[in-house]
Amino acid sequence: MSSTSPNVGVSILRTLHRIHRQLADLKERLDRGPRQVRAVDANVKRNEDALEKIRAEAKVLRVASDRKQLQLKVGEDKIKDLRRKLNAAASNREYQALMDQIAADEMTNSVLTDEILEALEESDAFVKNIAKADDTLAAVRQKAEETHAEVARQEPLLRADVDRLEAELRGAESDLPGDARDLYKRVVRQKGEDALAVVDNQCCGGCNQQIPLNYCNQILLGQPVACKTCGRLLYLPE
Numbered sequence: 001m002s003s004t005s006p007n008v009g010v011s012i013l014r015t016l017h018r019i020h021r022q023l024a025d026l027k028e029r030l031d032r033g034p035r036q037v038r039a040v041d042a043n044v045k046r047n048e049d050a051l052e053k054i055r056a057e058a059k060v061l062r063v064a065s066d067r068k069q070l071q072l073k074v075g076e077d078k079i080k081d082l083r084r085k086l087n088a089a090a091s092n093r094e095y096q097a098l099m100d101q102i103a104a105d106e107m108t109n110s111v112l113t114d115e116i117l118e119a120l121e122e123s124d125a126f127v128k129n130i131a132k133a134d135d136t137l138a139a140v141r142q143k144a145e146e147t148h149a150e151v152a153r154q155e156p157l158l159r160a161d162v163d164r165l166e167a168e169l170r171g172a173e174s175d176l177p178g179d180a181r182d183l184y185k186r187v188v189r190q191k192g193e194d195a196l197a198v199v200d201n202q203c204c205g206g207c208n209q210q211i212p213l214n215y216c217n218q219i220l221l222g223q224p225v226a227c228k229t230c231g232r233l234l235y236l237p238e
């Protein structure tokens with residue numbers, strides 16, 4: 001048995017558990033920062049891709065519409081040419097053939113005109129969608145910038161807290177009586193922050209299994225006791 005007073009050992013375990021929990025929390029927050037940064041960066045990329053896709057679709061539409069305008073111009077010129085030929089028609093038959101050709105070409109031009117108008121309407125919708133995607137991207141970029149700045153601001157503060165707590169941990173560990181320290185180190189190696197548990201209502205605070213009365217008495221006497229179910233090192237509440 002250790003020569004240290006049992007009460008000291010018990011309160012050290014309590015302190016150690018608190019430090020382990022705080023360290024685990026800080027490390028979780030340190031890990032969370034880069035995760036948040038990755039998430040906002042991915043969101044920026046997603047929105048950039050979405051905008052680029054709409055712009056590409058708008059361009060395809062514009063190119064098709066330009067091509068149709070050109071076709072329409074060619075078609076209209078062709079009709080003008082046919083009308084000129086009407087005056088020079090040598091026979092009724094030739095005249096009728098020219099009239100039929102003009103009617104067919106006018107039909108083609110009318111379809112083209114409808115398609116061009118449709119494309120213009122669609123193009124207006126694209127302009128609105130592009131403006132919306134632009135706004136969304138700007139907001140997402142702004143949010144990403146803020147997240148980057150906040151994570152960068154927090155990181156050194158969290159690291160300083162980790163350093164401080166790790167020093168506190170080493171101090172508390174060195175205060176443990178020798179036999180308790182060996183058991184503690186072994187359990188910490190295996191279970192990390194889950195190495196300790198408070199005895200609550202004669203149950204292990206880690207796994208909720210009942211602690212035999214003789215175990216409780218040993219803990220009261222300041223002896224190092226591990227839960228026989230989960231292996232956590234047990235201590236009594238304040």
Ligand SMILES: [Zn+2]
Pocket residue numbers: 197204205206207208209227228229230231232
């Ligand atoms: Zn347990």
